[in-house]
Amino acid sequence: MWEYYDTIKSVPNNLWEKYISRNNVCLDKRLFAVCENMFPDTSFYYFIKGRPDAPEIIFPLMIDNDTAETGTPETSGRHFWYDNDKMDFMEFVRQSSEIIQNKFPDLKKIVYRDFNDNQPQPHNISFLRALDVSELIIPEKVKSTEEYVDTLRSKYKYQVKQYLNAVPRDRYSFYPESDYLPLLDELYPLYEDVCLRSTEYDAPPYPPEYFAAVKKEFGEQAVALVVRDIEKDRILGFMLLLYNDAACVHQYIGFERIDNLYLWHNLTLKSIEDSICRGIRTVYMGVTNSIAKHKFGAVSRPNFFAELFI
Numbered sequence: 466m467w468e469y470y471d472t473i474k475s476v477p478n479n480l481w482e483k484y485i486s487r488n489n490v491c492l493d494k495r496l497f498a499v500c501e502n503m504f505p506d507t508s509f510y511y512f513i514k515g516r517p518d519a520p521e522i523i524f525p526l527m528i529d530n531d532t533a534e535t536g537t538p539e540t541s542g543r544h545f546w547y548d549n550d551k552m553d554f555m556e557f558v559r560q561s562s563e564i565i566q567n568k569f570p571d572l573k574k575i576v577y578r579d580f581n582d583n584q585p586q587p588h589n590i591s592f593l594r595a596l597d598v599s600e601l602i603i604p605e606k607v608k609s610t611e612e613y614v615d616t617l618r619s620k621y622k623y624q625v626k627q628y629l630n631a632v633p634r635d636r637y638s639f640y641p642e643s644d645y646l647p648l649l650d651e652l653y654p655l656y657e658d659v660c661l662r663s664t665e666y667d668a669p670p671y672p673p674e675y676f677a678a679v680k681k682e683f684g685e686q687a688v689a690l691v692v693r694d695i696e697k698d699r700i701l702g703f704m705l706l707l708y709n710d711a712a713c714v715h716q717y718i719g720f721e722r723i724d725n726l727y728l729w730h731n732l733t734l735k736s737i738e739d740s741i742c743r744g745i746r747t748v749y750m751g752v753t754n755s756i757a758k759h760k761f762g763a764v765s766r767p768n769f770f771a772e773l774f775i
Contacts, residue, residue, distance in 0.1 A: 473497040484546040488711040495682035500537040536578035580769040596752035597765040621760040628730040639735040645689035655719030712747040
């Protein structure tokens with residue numbers, strides 16, 4: 466009854482979209498393809514139990530050394546699905562861990578990602594809190610940046626308008642660039658600098674090939690939102706945005722530290738504007754700076770993962 470694939474591109478589209486990604490760009494098949502490309506020494510598998518027209522369990526698996534994880538470094542959200550009419554969570558864990566251990570007997574730990582709320586904790590599994598995920602829902606009535614700012618709470622509205630006014634539009638331009646690979650020599654050092662400055666999420670920067678891998682998979686739906694100093698003809702910052710037909714995710718960012726220009730704030734605002742222009746109303750804003758993102762109307766979604774030691 467179990468089948469598994471060793472590449473996301475072999476998994477039937479209808480199953481993945483209906484049961485796993487569910488319009489969530491953070492669980493898009495293309496992001497799993499990016500991970501397969503970027504981590505060639507890591508094994509990826511995709512398990513399905515049941516008939517294609519009546520599945521019972523679906524989950525991806527990333528194996529690194531002696532740990533198996535249903536998530537990847539580039540994806541977020543609930544990475545697994547099981548039929549609630551046939552089992553509860555612990556029965557899903559029992560069945561999934563059994564097939565995992567049968568296939569990979571040397572594993573020591575299985576990590577299940579992600580949960581929006583804590584679950585009961587049986588003796589053999591523990592639930593741990595991860596960084597909150599920031600999510601923004603843009604009201605349907607909003608058609609412009611100005612209208613969006615007017616929806617914010619009054620204590621934030623004034624601040625956000627200050628950020629907008631801090632950047633003279635005759636000197637600095639913000640624009641979405643789909644063909645961003647020719648700009649990578651300018652963009653990449655800005656991304657590296659932000660990674661080095663980060664204290665909340667400590668991870669080494671990906672190589673430049675990551676940005677090419679994303680472009681290969683997402684095509685026109687991978688966009689670098691760029692801010693350029695017109696007078697000096699120099700890029701000061703960018704934000705990598707990934708889209709599907711229903712949502713946007715803020716993937717990575719790079720910018721010079723110029724306090725009086727509020728570049729992070731203005732890139733965030735312009736990314737929201739780009740989503741509005743595309744008719745996108747759901748924006749996943751990542752796991753860092755969650756308090757600052759509340760100013761822009763985002764809410765923090767609690768995020769948990771479960772560990773099973775075997």
